[in-house]
Amino acid sequence: MSHKKSLSNMLQDGSASIEALPFERFRKYGPETLTDAELLAVLIRCGTLNSTPMEIGQEVLKRGSIYEKGLNGLHHLSVKELCEINGIGEVKAIQLKAIGEIARRMSVSSKNDRLCCNNPTTVAKHYMEMMRHEEREQLRILSLGTHLELKSDKVIYQGTADRCLIEPRDIFQFALRAGAVSIILLHNHPSGDPTPSNADCKITKRISTLGKELGIILQDHIIIGDNKYISFRENKLLDFN
Structure with missing residues (x-):
């Protein structure tokens, strides 16, 4: 039996309101209204029996803050370190690192054209x-x-x-x-x-x-x-x- 708790399940069992869920807030108000932890929660999507996606996202930021505050801390965390967080497996860790690298390359590409x-x-x-x-x-x-x-x-x-x-x-x-x-x-x-x-x-x-x-x-x-x-x-x- 899976202990994962998806956003849709959380809605159904009443453990969170639509307004409180990052995924639903994204759909209703847009990505710019979400905090760093909420954006990570959208990517993480599924929680565990004891942790919501939001709480897992907050833990990612906490671990990264040892190196640097905010989402920039994700650059310093290795796949192994991310996997040490309850609720993040190797696949999800690689996805998070890949998204960070995509963001970095997009930023570099646009700046290079003007450099x-x-x-x-x-x-x-x-x-x-x-x-x-x-x-x-x-x-x-x-x-x-x-x-x-x-x-x-x-x-x-x-x-x-x-x-x-x-x-x-x-x-x-x-x-x-x-x-x-x-x-x-x-x-x-x-x-x-x-x-x-x-x-x-x-x-x-x-x-x-x-x-x-x-x-x-x-x-x-x-x-x-x-x-x-x-x-x-x-x-x-x-x-x-």
Whole structure:
């Protein structure tokens, strides 16, 4: 016998009114009227014998708030952590993570169409939310056109929690395929401190030198921390002339 309690069953047995149920409120008033927990409850849909979908949604937010408040905390929760919540199995956990990733990609896609990479602050703000949540170092290359407009971007390497091995060959292979005139490198520091390491400085100098030889200029290397960044160009850490 299933212990799941669906929204329709809750209506039938009188355990909740139409106005109180997130799914019904969504239908009547629209998604913008729902709280974060209510939106999660709509996705979760079925509760357990002891917990409603709303209560499960609140627990998801509570677990995520250890890392960050609101729905952004969901980015930090792994499938395994979500499965530890009573009422969420592997399928539902994967669905929640997939929806979060869809939302992230939609946001990135719309912003990329308007992004001009002539200002380190603009670039850092654009990628901050995307990269500062990563628990491993991630290297992203931005391929730019003649007017520093973004042609394409790609994560070309993901490392360990404290190390990202960069191969210049991979960087320039992607840049050449994308028809880049110049490039910007971005990577994150999971520690939250964007201060460049000696290895960061050495590899940036090497890539800049190789880029000049290939005719693909390195415009900048930006390191993303926790709501802060360091630009090699802004801080004159490398000769970009």
